Amino acid sequence: MQTPPPPPPSSSTAGAIVPAGPMMPFNYNIYEAVQPHWFYCKQVESKSVWLPFSIIDSLQLEETYNSENVIVRTDGGRYDVQLYDRQRTAVFWEEEPTEVRRCTWFYKGDNDSRFIPYSEEFSDKLEAEYKRAVSTNQWHRRLEFPSGETIVMHNPKVIVQFQPSSIPDEWGTTQDGQTRPRVVKRGIDDDHDEFCKVISFNLAALYRLL
Incomplete structure (x- = not known):
């Protein structure tokens, strides 16, 4: 009597096992450059107080700060910033120029x-x-x-x-x-509240002088 042939392999049979390669170590030490913010110096009660420009003005200054002899209009057009000299000057009235700084x-x-x-x-x-x-x-x-x-x-x-x-x-x-x-x-990106307190304190000091 002839022996019956073996049954066909099941369709659920898994394919060949492919050995996994070595796992690449994940690098957690990723450096991200700091985001600068521009400030200007103001004399308040004989003290030098650093005040931040608005976000819009700061971004505008950052975009052009590498250019020489460039004047950037800030504070709604009331002050000009000479980037090369790092100075902020009033446009419509007499006022002592103040220092400008790119702060990180x-x-x-x-x-x-x-x-x-x-x-x-x-x-x-x-x-x-x-x-x-x-x-x-x-x-x-x-x-x-x-x-x-x-x-x-x-x-x-x-x-x-x-x-x-x-x-x-x-x-x-x-x-x-x-x-x-x-x-x-x-930087200031991760602590806006702290710098908002700075602005409030500095504005209060300025109002006391008016």
Whole structure:
């Protein structure tokens, strides 16, 4: 008697197994450039107060800041900004020119009611060090600058500055009785409320002078 042929393979039989390749490690250290915002300096009660331009004016200044000898009309046409000289001048009345600054990094001490922008040159140095820390994931770094400032980057959200009189250890802490560090802030995009308080405080101070 002839043996019957084997049954055909089931249609549900899985195909050949393809070995998976090695998983590529995901890089979480993605650096994103800081978004600048433009400020101008105003003298209030013999103190220098930095006030932010409106978002529209700041974007307009940012679009053209690399151009030389360019004048940008701001504040609804009431003030001109000479980008090359970094000066803001009144159009319709006499007023002392004020300094203009492209701001990316700020600091605030215990006695400060507002964040104060660093100079553009110093901010560029901080941004370069921040980019290096993010790209290499190396934090708790102490950065010493020729001007005497010491910056400690603990992580992307905790950055402090020590005054020349304070000498922090390798973890950024100081001995009892020394000056407390300043809070350092990168950009303003993630903390609009804080800068709204700055504007309210500065406007109130200006109104008291009227």
